Amino acid sequence: MIWGRYLLTAGLQSCRCRLGCHIRRQYSFLPDDIKSLRALVNPDISKIRNIGIMAHIDAGKTTTTERMLYYSGYTRALGDVDDGDTVTDFLAQERERGITIQSAAVTFDWKSHRINLIDTPGHVDFTLEVERALRVLDGAVAVFDASAGVEAQTLTVWRQAEKHHVPCVCFLNKMDKPAANLEFSIDSIRQKLKANPVLLQIPIGSGKNFTGVIDLITNQKLIWKPKSTEDDGRVFKIHNLDPSDDAELLQTVSEARTALIEMVADLDDEFAELLLTDFSENFDAVNSIKLQEAVRRVTLARKGVPVLCGSSLRNKGVQPLLDAITAYLPAPNERHHDLVRWYKEDLCALAFKVMHDKQRGPLVFLRIYSGTLKPQTAVHNINRNSTERMSRLLVPFADQHVEIPSLTAGNIALTVGLKQTVTGDTIVSSKASAAAAARRAHNEGGTKKRHGDPANVVLSGVEIPDPVFFCTIEPPTMAKQADLENALNCLQREDPSLKVRVDPDSGQTILCGMGELHIEIVHDRIRREYGIETHLGPLQVAYRETILHEVSTTDTLDRTVGERRHVVTVKLAVRPVDITSAGASCEFAFTEELEGHLSPEIKEAVQNGMHSSYLQGPLLGYPLQGISTLVQGVAIEPGTSPAMVSACVSRCMLKALRLAGGQVLEPVMSLEVTVGEEHLGAVLGDLAQRRGTVRDIQSRQDDKVLLGTVPLAEMMGYSTALRTVTSGNATFSLELDTYEAMNIQDQNTLLKRMGGLL
Numbered sequence: 223m224i225w226g227r228y229l230l231t232a233g234l235q236s237c238r239c240r241l242g243c244h245i246r247r248q249y250s251f252l253p254d255d256i257k258s259l260r261a262l263v264n265p266d267i268s269k270i271r272n273i274g275i276m277a278h279i280d281a282g283k284t285t286t287t288e289r290m291l292y293y294s295g296y297t298r299a300l301g302d303v304d305d306g307d308t309v310t311d312f313l314a315q316e317r318e319r320g321i322t323i324q325s326a327a328v329t330f331d332w333k334s335h336r337i338n339l340i341d342t343p344g345h346v347d348f349t350l351e352v353e354r355a356l357r358v359l360d361g362a363v364a365v366f367d368a369s370a371g372v373e374a375q376t377l378t379v380w381r382q383a384e385k386h387h388v389p390c391v392c393f394l395n396k397m398d399k400p401a402a403n404l405e406f407s408i409d410s411i412r413q414k415l416k417a418n419p420v421l422l423q424i425p426i427g428s429g430k431n432f433t434g435v436i437d438l439i440t441n442q443k444l445i446w447k448p449k450s451t452e453d454d455g456r457v458f459k460i461h462n463l464d465p466s467d468d469a470e471l472l473q474t475v476s477e478a479r480t481a482l483i484e485m486v487a488d489l490d491d492e493f494a495e496l497l498l499t500d501f502s503e504n505f506d507a508v509n510s511i512k513l514q515e516a517v518r519r520v521t522l523a524r525k526g527v528p529v530l531c532g533s534s535l536r537n538k539g540v541q542p543l544l545d546a547i548t549a550y551l552p553a554p555n556e557r558h559h560d561l562v563r564w565y566k567e568d569l570c571a572l573a574f575k576v577m578h579d580k581q582r583g584p585l586v587f588l589r590i591y592s593g594t595l596k597p598q599t600a601v602h603n604i605n606r607n608s609t610e611r612m613s614r615l616l617v618p619f620a621d622q623h624v625e626i627p628s629l630t631a632g633n634i635a636l637t638v639g640l641k642q643t644v645t646g647d648t649i650v651s652s653k654a655s656a657a658a659a660a661r662r663a664h665n666e667g668g669t670k671k672r673h674g675d676p677a678n679v680v681l682s683g684v685e686i687p688d689p690v691f692f693c694t695i696e697p698p699t700m701a702k703q704a705d706l707e708n709a710l711n712c713l714q715r716e717d718p719s720l721k722v723r724v725d726p727d728s729g730q731t732i733l734c735g736m737g738e739l740h741i742e743i744v745h746d747r748i749r750r751e752y753g754i755e756t757h758l759g760p761l762q763v764a765y766r767e768t769i770l771h772e773v774s775t776t777d778t779l780d781r782t783v784g785e786r787r788h789v790v791t792v793k794l795a796v797r798p799v800d801i802t803s804a805g806a807s808c809e810f811a812f813t814e815e816l817e818g819h820l821s822p823e824i825k826e827a828v829q830n831g832m833h834s835s836y837l838q839g840p841l842l843g844y845p846l847q848g849i850s851t852l853v854q855g856v857a858i859e860p861g862t863s864p865a866m867v868s869a870c871v872s873r874c875m876l877k878a879l880r881l882a883g884g885q886v887l888e889p890v891m892s893l894e895v896t897v898g899e900e901h902l903g904a905v906l907g908d909l910a911q912r913r914g915t916v917r918d919i920q921s922r923q924d925d926k927v928l929l930g931t932v933p934l935a936e937m938m939g940y941s942t943a944l945r946t947v948t949s950g951n952a953t954f955s956l957e958l959d960t961y962e963a964m965n966i967q968d969q970n971t972l973l974k975r976m977g978g979l980l
């Protein structure tokens with residue numbers, strides 16, 4: 223997209239008239255690149271739709287997005303996931319693998335509405351990306367494969383959307399497939415999602431003969447040319463239904479419209495009243511505007527979900543979907559965001575994604591909840607308590623960005639210059655405005671904390687789960703170590719679920735992630751985007767360690783360094799506490815007497831020694847959890863340095879931990895497998911071999927849903943194994959449940975294996 227690049231390289235400043243004259247000049251050069259100049263000015267908030275597309279993997283999100291961009295005039299050619307040239311899947315691996323990994327935000331206009339669209343990934347390893355996107359959306363489109371109905375990942379994402387109260391529209395895609403089945407799909411929305419499907423269209427023709435839809439609101443036929451290979455679907459015919467149409471079709475439409483009207487009346491009192499007063503003689507005579515308004519109210523109240531159908535690949539049905547987004551999904555000011563009223567007209571925005579651009583540094587995606595964002599201004603980051611300068615403001619168009627002079631509430635912006643901001647941070651105009659909002663919140667009784675505490679007025683971010691897998695990562699030569707560190711720093715700011723640490727013994731860099739695919743993708747991105755060929759060690763499970771017994775011990779360190787003699791004696795007691803909960807940390811305290819006696823400097827030295835001991839357990843060097851330590855004595859001879867106090871504490875801790883008996887804790891995952899009944903036995907058999915425990919087996923339609931727990935160590939390569947035992951007829955999701963003590967036999971096997979004895 224040359225146009226966006228031109229604006230940036232032209233060094234456009236934040237000045238409206240300059241922008242205007244660039245637009246005129248630019249427009250005359252490249253009239254086709256962006257058809258809609260509205261994209262550059264702030265639309266009325268009621269015309270904005272912040273939308274996400276969510277679906278099961280391969281349901282057709284990316285293809286549908288590409289069609290939307292094409293019909294809205296943003297792209298001139300139709301991208302194709304199978305050819306690897308889509309706009310939203312701009313990371314190289316996405317193009318190659320044909321999957322969507324990162325949420326790419328795209329802004330475009332449709333019939334005087336601004337649509338900010340976030341494409342969300344479907345793979346389980348990237349649910350954090352979905353969650354992050356849903357936080358900032360006002361509405362969502364759920365795309366289904368009409369031959370499969372509701373699939374496992376849709377359920378997960380649907381639940382996430384419900385958690386954030388996001389109203390949805392459903393799009394039954396792939397109506398061109400011979401196995402596409404409207405009734406089945408509608409039924410699965412009702413049964414599996416427990417939602418009320420409000421069917422707004424019925425398909426014309428089926429399979430290869432699917433040519434269009436009948437709009438039940440307007441009673442119109444929308445017909446596309448049958449041969450999609452020769453036609454881009456931009457032009458389609460709209461006819462009113464007339465009595466000469468096929469009688470069976472007319473009958474079906476009449477029944478479906480009556481069912482629609484009755485359903486909407488059931489869900490919306492205002493519409494029911496209208497029917498009973500003005501249309502009691504003939505419900506069917508209700509006008510389409512009133513019906514559409516009622517469907518909108520039902521959608522916003524999340525009492526029902528409008529259902530449309532089409533085939534994105536065959537270029538049919540996408541324009542009515544765009545119409546439905548603008549007609550039924552909410553504008554930002556129709557959503558309830560608590561904090562907004564406390565900020566009034568002041569800026570309040572949430573950083574929901576960070577990306578790294580080699581030339582421009584970190585690019586931060588912000589959702590603006592209130593106020594106006596302007597480039598070349600300082601903004602305050604409440605979470606980091608820091609003030610940063612934002613240099614440029616852009617509208618995101620996948621990997622192309624258009625510079626703009628200001629952006630108002632309700633929009634999604636891309637900013638340049640915010641170097642400290644990470645995903646989940648709240649950005650406001652100044653420290654004073656945060657304090658003012660906190661005061662308003664307090665006065666309204668909205669918070670219980672201290673008067674004027676800005677911590678109260680932070681938009682809640684996304685919870686980041688603990689990584690469960692790790693492996694070493696090595697650069698090809700030591701000379702590349704600094705480049706690798708830089709690449710990892712950038713990737714971590716983009717993806718908070720990726721953790722990086724250095725092994726204190728070996729000095730090796732360790733990569734910790736959410737799953738096998740997650741680590742593989744990171745590895746791939748380091749190679750492609752940063753040009754570093756790294757070597758990954760074997761993928762390992764992130765175990766933890768704890769102790770079995772309560773122990774008290776003493777240690778003395780007596781060391782002469784140069785002329786100086788350091789002598790310190792430490793006495794402490796360790797005991798196990800709540801070992802299994804995933805978040806159980808370690809704690810320590812001083813006896814009351816020590817608390818009063820020790821200087822702050824020595825207390826800090828003790829704390830440092832304690833923290834480094836907690837990072838590495840005595841058995842295998844994994845972090846410790848579920849331990850409480852009481853420091854009972856610290857005797858120091860004059861001249862002893864604080865570093866020696868820390869060293870003595872660490873040594874004494876190691877002694878105590880060894881005496882207390884080590885116990886390895888392993889991550890245990892909660893597992894959900896959805897499988898056809900005929901393959902249930904094979905899945906259960908396989909699970910038993912993986913030390914799995916079955917908690918429940920439920921029925922869902924013709925499928926069985928197995929709920930259980932299984933140690934993560936046994937789950938490497940599970941997706942391939944499951945595919946094999948079920949001939950591809952199962953889906954699963956895996957999530958950290960708890961840490962459990964390993965039995966002595968398994969623990970010994972692990973110790974031998976890690977010690978190189980097996």
Ligand SMILES: Nc1nc2c(ncn2[C@@H]2O[C@H](COP(=O)(O)OP(=O)(O)OP(=O)(O)O)[C@@H](O)[C@H]2O)c(=O)[nH]1
Nearest residue numbers: 279280281282283284285321322344396533534535
């Ligand atoms: N028959 C048919 N195939 C389609 C249709 N839409 C998409 N596909 C195909 O389905 C496959 C998946 O499409 P995508 O658009 O990549 O699906 P996605 O949901 O974005 O996939 P992820 O990003 O991996 O989650 C591709 O091979 C598409 O060509 C459709 O309307 N009909």
